[in-house]
Amino acid sequence: MKKRLLCASATLASVALVSACGGGDTPPPPPPPSATLPQLTPATAAPLVGTCDALLNFVYASTTMVSAVSVPAGTLRNHNGNPPVQIPVGEHCRVEGRMLDRTSPVDGQAYAIRFEMRLPTNWNGRFYYQGNGGLDGNLRDAIGDFGGVPMTNALQKGFAVISSDAGHNNESGQDPLFGVDPQARVDYGYGTVQKLTPLAKALIQRAYGKLPDRSYIGGTSNGARHAMVAAARLSDQYDGILANSPGFNLPKSAAAQLYTAQQWRKVATDETDLRTAFTVPERRLVANAILARCDALDGLADGMVQDIEGCRTAFNLFRDVPTCSGARDGPTVNPATCLSAAQKSAIDAMYYGPVNSRGEQLYATQPYDPGLVGNLWTSWKFTALADRDAPAVGVVFMSPPDATLVSGFQTGADEATITREFAFRFNFDIDYPKLFVTDGVYTESAMSFMTPPNPTNLATLRDRGGKMIVIHGASDGPFSIDDTRNWYRALNDSNGGEANRFARFYRVPGMNHSRAGPATDQYDSLEALIQWVEFGRAPDSILAQARGLGNPGGRNNELPADWAPDRTRPLCPYPQVARYNGTGDIERAENFSCR
Structure with missing residues (x-):
């Protein structure tokens, strides 16, 4: 196997390369080793002041309040397990509003930042901004999700929680076409959080008579x-x-997903179903090989690879998984016994990540881990490539948006076809740099409005x-x-x-x-x-x-x-x-x- 370099030479003149290698950041001054960082004080609880419906009269610049409704305890219940276990959410006030209604001069569409805020009757003094997933566009319940499948959420803990649609409306068909409007792009990237944070704190002060003692975002x-x-x-x-x-x-990782689609296409038996490139029995074969080499590195063979760094050298796809001497058996045999040489090359390229024609690495590597047998890994690696990542890259992240893809969405073309074709033709020499550029209309690049400065x-x-x-x-x-x-x-x-x-x-x-x-x-x-x-x-x-x-x-x-x-x-x-x-x-x- 050809030895791969972690990052191409920084002397190569490429905007994409500099970003991929982490260049351009100004490091902060480190504190002296003995310096003591400040210790923040705990939040203190406070009750809701007045009635919930009075919050409908809350006034904030460029904002329209839509509703303010009291939600009795137990109306919301968290989790439905197996067997069902439901945990009630306490009484709270549910407020809806919209900010900065406008009509885009670029695409003629109506936009606004829709938000929902839930304010507990018995407040713990804390504020939580709930960041939502995907391309946003939906006004999700402001319950305070934070990942990790916990048995509670921020609202149940007593937080005041805000959620938003990030400035565009899926119900109006704006996903992913909001990417045609430059302001909607910025609002999706960081503008909505920037605008709603002071509004949320002002609403908390109105509701409880004080600002939040502690503020969290997650x-x-x-x-x-x-x-x-x-x-x-x-x-x-x-x-x-x-x-x-x-x-x-996210712009880089979404483009990396298109690169993955291109690798799967090389070995798929049906390019309309990329799962045929690397079947479940074949993924199980690789997972078992990873476990055989890496499971015990942490001191115990328990079906978990804790020593991720050690596994990088302990496991080698080309050495540790048998190569088929003839045809693949994975599509027809369970368990599979081998991978083809072409499959190994495609899988290795996927784990290494996208490169351009000069061999410059454009995103990060990924570690081999037995979790590749999971259904969510399958979904993202084979089916989400087209229906999620292609629209994001082609319409929201490229400057300007890809005209063919935009036209296809506007005219109601078959989305599976147009997104798959876009993924297959995406060029990492020509198209990938468009994630980093601006023009007269799109004055912020995707890597500017999507990533932390x-x-x-x-x-x-x-x-x-x-x-x-x-x-x-x-x-x-x-x-x-x-x-x-x-x-x-x-x-x-x-x-x-x-x-x-x-x-x-x-x-x-x-x-x-x-x-x-x-x-x-x-x-x-x-x-x-x-x-x-x-x-x-x-x-x-x-x-x-x-x-x-x-x-x-x-x-x-x-x-x-x-x-x-x-x-x-x-x-x-x-x-x-x-x-x-x-x-x-x-x-x-x-x-x-x-x-």
Whole structure:
């Protein structure tokens, strides 16, 4: 196998290359090693002042209040597990509004930022901005989701929570065509959070007679990207940042998905069904080979690869998985016994990530992990390539948008066909640089409006006592955990090796995008963040549990049969690994240490 380089030479003149290699950031001044960071005080509770319907009279610039309705306790219930377990949400006020109604001079469409806010009758003094996923466009319930399939949410904990559609409306058919309007692009990227944060705090002051004592922002996927952007752009407004499975380099990762489609096309038996490139039995073959080489690296063969870094050298696809001497048997035999040489090359290229014709690496690598057998990995790697990533790249992220794709969506062409064709023809020499450029209409590039500016310069957050928790699954389909690892390494370097004093990164072995896969994917990262921000209790580990039969968060049907249904493990801050202590029940987290 040809040895690959982690990053091409920085002397190559390429905007895309500089960004891919992490160049252009101004590192913050690291604090002296002995400096004590400020300790923020805990939030204090307060009751709702007056009636809920009175909030319909709330006045804020360029804002129209739509409704204010009291929601009795128990109307909302969190989770429907197997068997059903429902946890009631307390009484609260549900407020809806819209901000900055306008008509676009570019596409003639009507836009506004729609928002929902839920304000508990018994408020804990905290505010939570709920970042939503995908291309947004939907006004989701402001319950305070934060990832990790927890058995509670921010609203149940007593937070005041806001949610939005990020400035465009799916119900009006604006997804993905909102990308034609430059202002809608910016609102989707960071503008909505920037505009709604002061509104939400003003509404809280009206509702409770005081501003929030502590403010948090969090979410999963694109919602986690919102949180990471806020850590850089709004670090004076938020005390706690929570990012679960973040796509903070979302334009790059979406383009990488198109590269993946191009690799699968080379070996698929049916290019309209890319799953034929790498079938379930073939993925199981690779997963078993990974486990055979890497499972015991952490001190215990338990079906989990905790030592992700060690596995990079222990496992080799070309050496450790048999190569078919004739035709593939994976499409017809279960279990599969081999991969073709062409399959191995395509899989290896996918894990390495996209390159242009000069061999310059344009996104991050991905680690081999047995979670590739998961259904969410399958969904993102084979079917979401066209229906999610192609529209995002072609309409929202390229400047200007791809005319053929835009026309297809406007005229109601078959979406599966036009997005697949776009993915297959996407050119990494010609099209990929359009993620980084501007023109007279699109004055901000996708890499400007979607990603954190200077993502390793979080000095403001750090120096005011703010904290950040980032969690990522090792088998995340769309977003590479290595991209997040590379960011954290750079953050640590720019903080004199002491980033863990205010920011920590945790990896979840086996977990797919945000949840599922053979993983302990249930954890309460928001509570860990509260304890760190307000009480100074640094999360040296976060308890994670498997979701077997009877779990209130819903059963994860992808758990191996030999796992306890309530297996627990510590999630360890990078670069530590959860290692078995050598004695005690292997299903219990207390018998593992982060080291």
